[in-house]
Amino acid sequence: MIVKFCQPPPPLSQYVELLTWYADYQPDYAHERLLPQGVVELIIDLTDPPKFIYDNDSLAVTQTCRKAWIAGLRHEYITISAVPGSSMLVVRFRRAWRIRVANAHRSAQKPGLARGPDAEPRHPPPP
DSSP: EEEEEOOOOOGGGGGGEEEEEEEOOOSSSSSEEEESSOHHHHHHHHOOOOOOOETTTOOOEEEEEEEEEEEEOOSOOOEOOOOOOOOEEEEEOOOHHHHHHHHHHHHSTTTTTTTOOOOOOOOOOOO
16 A cells, blocks of 8 residues: 655645545455544545445445545544545645535535535425
């Protein structure tokens, strides 16, 4: 596995605390548990297989993640898939931008608003 960390220079450093890139991840387990870190991250998946978030107790799939998603601001650990061969770019936002990114993500989840090119279509509420 290859891992690289980069603290971006200005002006990007005003908004981004850390960039992390990794390739050819080779776990010997199927699930990972992540503790809350108090950060907001944009995760860009550079491989095709979807990644999953599981119920912490039953390990039933609760969310499927493809291509890119926002993660963070949790109050308890989460259980995610550990997929061999994964490659990702993770953008960790600075504290001042965490609330803005989280609010923008919540707004994008409301019916009738854009959620990204690969999101399942949602129909706006009737007038």
